[in-house]
Amino acid sequence: MNSQIGEHETPTALAGFLGRVSFDKAWELQRKIWRGHAEGYLGEDVFLFLEHDPVFTLGTGGSEAHILSRRLSVGEEEVPVVRVNRGGEVTCHCPGQLVMYAICSLAESGRDIHSHCRRLEEVFRRYLSGSGFDACRRIDMPGLWVGGEKILSLGVGARRWVTMHGVAFNVAPDLRYFEIIHPCGEVGAQVTSLERLLGNVPTLRELAVALLPFCREVFSREVVWSEKLLDILPSWDPGEELRA
DSSP states (O other): OOOOOOTTSOOEEEEEEEEEOOHHHHHHHHHHHHHHHHTTSOOSEEEEEEEOSSEEEEOTTOOGGGBOOSOSSTTSOOOOEEEOSSSSSOEEEOTTEEEEEEEOBOTTTTTOHHHHHHHHHHHHHHHHHHTTOOOEEETTEEEEEETTEEEEEEEEEEETTEEEEEEEEESSOOGGGGGGBOGGGOTTOOBOOHHHHHSSOOOHHHHHHHHHHHHHHHHTOEEEEOTTHHHHSOOOOOOSOOOO
16 A cells, blocks of 8 residues: 655555554564555555553663562562663553554654654644643653643654654553553652543543544544554565564
Protein backbone atom coordinates (compact mmCIF):
# COMPACT_ATOMS: atom_id res chain seq x y z
CA MET A 1 0.00 0.00 0.00
CA ASN A 2 2.73 2.40 -1.03
CA SER A 3 0.70 5.55 -1.62
CA GLN A 4 1.73 8.11 -4.18
CA ILE A 5 0.71 11.42 -2.60
CA GLY A 6 0.18 14.26 -5.01
CA GLU A 7 1.36 17.79 -4.26
CA HIS A 8 -2.04 18.95 -2.98
CA GLU A 9 -3.42 15.70 -1.61
CA THR A 10 -3.82 15.04 2.11
CA PRO A 11 -1.44 12.32 3.31
CA THR A 12 -3.03 9.15 4.68
CA ALA A 13 -2.48 7.29 7.92
CA LEU A 14 -3.79 3.84 8.82
CA ALA A 15 -5.24 3.10 12.26
CA GLY A 16 -6.84 0.25 14.12
CA PHE A 17 -7.43 -1.28 17.55
CA LEU A 18 -5.60 -4.55 18.13
CA GLY A 19 -6.97 -5.44 21.57
CA ARG A 20 -4.71 -7.10 24.16
CA VAL A 21 -1.30 -7.76 22.65
CA SER A 22 1.84 -8.97 24.44
CA PHE A 23 4.58 -6.38 24.55
CA ASP A 24 7.01 -8.64 22.69
CA LYS A 25 4.56 -9.25 19.86
CA ALA A 26 3.72 -5.54 19.57
CA TRP A 27 7.43 -4.66 19.60
CA GLU A 28 8.08 -7.08 16.75
CA LEU A 29 5.12 -5.61 14.83
CA GLN A 30 6.42 -2.09 15.33
CA ARG A 31 9.83 -3.09 13.98
CA LYS A 32 8.30 -4.63 10.87
CA ILE A 33 6.10 -1.62 10.18
CA TRP A 34 9.04 0.70 10.83
CA ARG A 35 11.16 -1.17 8.31
CA GLY A 36 8.38 -1.17 5.71
CA HIS A 37 7.90 2.58 6.17
CA ALA A 38 11.60 3.44 6.23
CA GLU A 39 12.33 1.39 3.11
CA GLY A 40 9.29 2.53 1.15
CA TYR A 41 7.22 -0.65 1.13
CA LEU A 42 4.59 1.17 3.19
CA GLY A 43 3.66 4.72 2.21
CA GLU A 44 1.35 5.57 5.11
CA ASP A 45 1.92 6.43 8.73
CA VAL A 46 0.40 3.87 11.11
CA PHE A 47 -1.35 4.39 14.46
CA LEU A 48 -1.63 1.20 16.50
CA PHE A 49 -4.07 1.26 19.44
CA LEU A 50 -3.85 -1.59 21.96
CA GLU A 51 -3.28 -2.64 25.56
CA HIS A 52 -0.63 -4.81 27.19
CA ASP A 53 -0.35 -7.29 30.00
CA PRO A 54 1.68 -5.83 32.88
CA VAL A 55 5.21 -4.86 31.81
CA PHE A 56 7.76 -2.23 32.77
CA THR A 57 9.72 -0.70 29.90
CA LEU A 58 12.93 1.29 30.14
CA GLY A 59 14.46 3.71 27.64
CA THR A 60 18.00 3.17 26.42
CA GLY A 61 19.47 5.23 29.25
CA GLY A 62 16.83 4.45 31.88
CA SER A 63 17.85 3.34 35.37
CA GLU A 64 16.46 0.16 36.94
CA ALA A 65 16.81 1.95 40.28
CA HIS A 66 13.45 3.55 39.51
CA ILE A 67 11.81 0.11 39.73
CA LEU A 68 11.11 -0.30 43.44
CA SER A 69 9.55 -3.76 43.18
CA ARG A 70 8.53 -6.17 40.44
CA ARG A 71 5.59 -7.56 42.42
CA LEU A 72 2.41 -5.87 43.60
CA SER A 73 2.47 -8.05 46.71
CA VAL A 74 4.06 -11.21 48.08
CA GLY A 75 3.13 -14.20 45.96
CA GLU A 76 2.24 -12.14 42.87
CA GLU A 77 3.99 -12.84 39.58
CA GLU A 78 6.94 -10.62 38.73
CA VAL A 79 6.31 -7.86 36.22
CA PRO A 80 8.67 -8.31 33.24
CA VAL A 81 11.17 -5.53 32.50
CA VAL A 82 12.04 -4.74 28.88
CA ARG A 83 14.56 -2.20 27.62
CA VAL A 84 13.67 -0.61 24.28
CA ASN A 85 15.07 1.99 21.89
CA ARG A 86 13.21 5.04 23.11
CA GLY A 87 14.07 7.90 25.40
CA GLY A 88 12.95 8.19 28.99
CA GLU A 89 12.91 6.24 32.22
CA VAL A 90 10.62 3.45 33.43
CA THR A 91 7.04 3.30 32.17
CA CYS A 92 4.32 0.87 33.21
CA HIS A 93 1.95 -0.78 30.75
CA CYS A 94 -0.96 -2.81 32.04
CA PRO A 95 -4.57 -3.73 31.21
CA GLY A 96 -6.92 -0.76 31.17
CA GLN A 97 -4.29 1.52 29.67
CA LEU A 98 -4.67 2.60 26.05
CA VAL A 99 -1.35 2.51 24.22
CA MET A 100 -0.95 4.41 20.96
CA TYR A 101 2.11 3.48 18.92
CA ALA A 102 2.76 5.96 16.11
CA ILE A 103 5.03 4.83 13.27
CA CYS A 104 5.34 8.11 11.37
CA SER A 105 7.68 9.57 8.79
CA LEU A 106 9.11 12.93 9.80
CA ALA A 107 10.72 13.53 6.42
CA GLU A 108 7.92 15.83 5.24
CA SER A 109 7.21 17.49 8.59
CA GLY A 110 10.44 19.23 9.48
CA ARG A 111 12.34 16.18 10.79
CA ASP A 112 11.54 17.41 14.29
CA ILE A 113 11.00 14.65 16.83
CA HIS A 114 10.08 17.16 19.55
CA SER A 115 7.20 18.47 17.43
CA HIS A 116 6.09 14.88 16.88
CA CYS A 117 6.00 14.34 20.65
CA ARG A 118 3.95 17.50 21.15
CA ARG A 119 1.49 16.31 18.49
CA LEU A 120 1.01 13.02 20.33
CA GLU A 121 0.31 14.89 23.56
CA GLU A 122 -2.03 17.28 21.78
CA VAL A 123 -4.28 14.47 20.53
CA PHE A 124 -5.03 13.44 24.12
CA ARG A 125 -5.06 17.00 25.47
CA ARG A 126 -7.90 17.80 23.07
CA TYR A 127 -9.77 14.64 24.02
CA LEU A 128 -9.50 15.48 27.72
CA SER A 129 -10.56 19.06 27.06
CA GLY A 130 -13.71 17.76 25.37
CA SER A 131 -14.36 15.69 28.51
CA GLY A 132 -14.11 18.79 30.70
CA PHE A 133 -10.52 18.47 31.94
CA ASP A 134 -7.61 20.85 31.46
CA ALA A 135 -4.60 18.64 30.81
CA CYS A 136 -1.28 20.41 31.28
CA ARG A 137 2.21 19.84 29.91
CA ARG A 138 5.40 20.34 31.88
CA ILE A 139 8.53 21.93 30.53
CA ASP A 140 10.84 19.45 32.20
CA MET A 141 9.06 16.20 31.35
CA PRO A 142 6.96 14.79 28.48
CA GLY A 143 3.37 13.69 29.07
CA LEU A 144 0.16 15.21 30.41
CA TRP A 145 -1.04 16.01 33.93
CA VAL A 146 -4.53 16.71 35.29
CA GLY A 147 -4.63 18.46 38.64
CA GLY A 148 -0.96 17.71 39.21
CA GLU A 149 -1.38 13.96 38.60
CA LYS A 150 0.02 12.27 35.52
CA ILE A 151 -2.44 10.65 33.13
CA LEU A 152 -0.37 10.28 29.94
CA SER A 153 3.19 8.96 29.55
CA LEU A 154 5.25 9.45 26.43
CA GLY A 155 8.38 7.83 25.04
CA VAL A 156 9.47 8.02 21.41
CA GLY A 157 12.37 6.72 19.36
CA ALA A 158 13.27 7.50 15.75
CA ARG A 159 15.66 6.16 13.18
CA ARG A 160 16.01 7.26 9.55
CA TRP A 161 13.37 9.88 10.41
CA VAL A 162 10.67 7.28 11.05
CA THR A 163 9.32 7.15 14.60
CA MET A 164 8.42 4.27 16.88
CA HIS A 165 6.74 3.92 20.28
CA GLY A 166 4.31 6.61 21.43
CA VAL A 167 2.05 7.23 24.41
CA ALA A 168 0.25 5.37 27.20
CA PHE A 169 -3.06 6.83 28.39
CA ASN A 170 -4.40 5.72 31.76
CA VAL A 171 -8.06 4.87 31.14
CA ALA A 172 -8.87 2.31 33.87
CA PRO A 173 -5.62 0.56 34.90
CA ASP A 174 -4.76 -0.84 38.32
CA LEU A 175 -2.91 2.22 39.65
CA ARG A 176 -1.05 0.10 42.20
CA TYR A 177 1.47 -0.71 39.47
CA PHE A 178 2.58 2.91 39.49
CA GLU A 179 3.23 2.75 43.22
CA ILE A 180 6.09 0.26 42.79
CA ILE A 181 8.02 2.43 40.33
CA HIS A 182 9.09 6.04 40.02
CA PRO A 183 6.99 6.78 36.91
CA CYS A 184 9.24 8.24 34.21
CA GLY A 185 11.94 8.57 36.86
CA GLU A 186 10.00 11.09 38.95
CA VAL A 187 10.26 10.33 42.66
CA GLY A 188 6.93 10.84 44.42
CA ALA A 189 4.98 11.20 41.17
CA GLN A 190 1.21 11.03 41.52
CA VAL A 191 -0.69 9.16 38.80
CA THR A 192 -4.36 9.29 37.88
CA SER A 193 -6.71 7.73 35.33
CA LEU A 194 -9.74 8.67 33.28
CA GLU A 195 -11.78 6.31 35.45
CA ARG A 196 -10.75 8.16 38.59
CA LEU A 197 -11.70 11.47 36.96
CA LEU A 198 -14.97 10.43 35.30
CA GLY A 199 -16.20 7.29 37.02
CA ASN A 200 -17.65 5.56 33.98
CA VAL A 201 -15.29 5.30 31.01
CA PRO A 202 -15.61 4.04 27.43
CA THR A 203 -14.02 0.79 26.34
CA LEU A 204 -10.50 1.13 24.98
CA ARG A 205 -11.74 0.46 21.47
CA GLU A 206 -14.44 3.14 21.80
CA LEU A 207 -11.88 5.59 23.09
CA ALA A 208 -9.49 4.84 20.21
CA VAL A 209 -12.27 5.60 17.72
CA ALA A 210 -13.10 8.82 19.58
CA LEU A 211 -9.46 9.93 19.18
CA LEU A 212 -9.52 9.70 15.37
CA PRO A 213 -10.83 13.24 14.71
CA PHE A 214 -8.06 14.65 16.89
CA CYS A 215 -5.45 12.53 15.09
CA ARG A 216 -6.72 13.96 11.79
CA GLU A 217 -6.57 17.54 13.07
CA VAL A 218 -3.23 17.36 14.83
CA PHE A 219 -1.29 15.22 12.35
CA SER A 220 -2.98 16.69 9.24
CA ARG A 221 -3.65 13.20 7.96
CA GLU A 222 -6.69 11.48 6.51
CA VAL A 223 -6.85 8.66 9.05
CA VAL A 224 -8.28 5.44 7.65
CA TRP A 225 -9.70 3.17 10.38
CA SER A 226 -9.73 -0.58 9.88
CA GLU A 227 -11.19 -3.27 12.12
CA LYS A 228 -8.65 -5.65 10.54
CA LEU A 229 -5.64 -3.39 10.28
CA LEU A 230 -3.06 -6.17 10.19
CA ASP A 231 -4.82 -7.76 7.23
CA ILE A 232 -4.57 -4.64 5.06
CA LEU A 233 -0.95 -3.85 5.82
CA PRO A 234 1.28 -5.02 2.97
CA SER A 235 3.51 -8.04 3.37
CA TRP A 236 7.23 -7.68 3.01
CA ASP A 237 10.35 -9.49 4.07
CA PRO A 238 11.57 -7.56 7.09
CA GLY A 239 15.06 -9.01 6.68
CA GLU A 240 17.27 -8.22 9.64
CA GLU A 241 15.27 -6.88 12.55
CA LEU A 242 15.87 -3.36 13.73
CA ARG A 243 18.23 -3.61 16.66
CA ALA A 244 17.61 -1.55 19.78
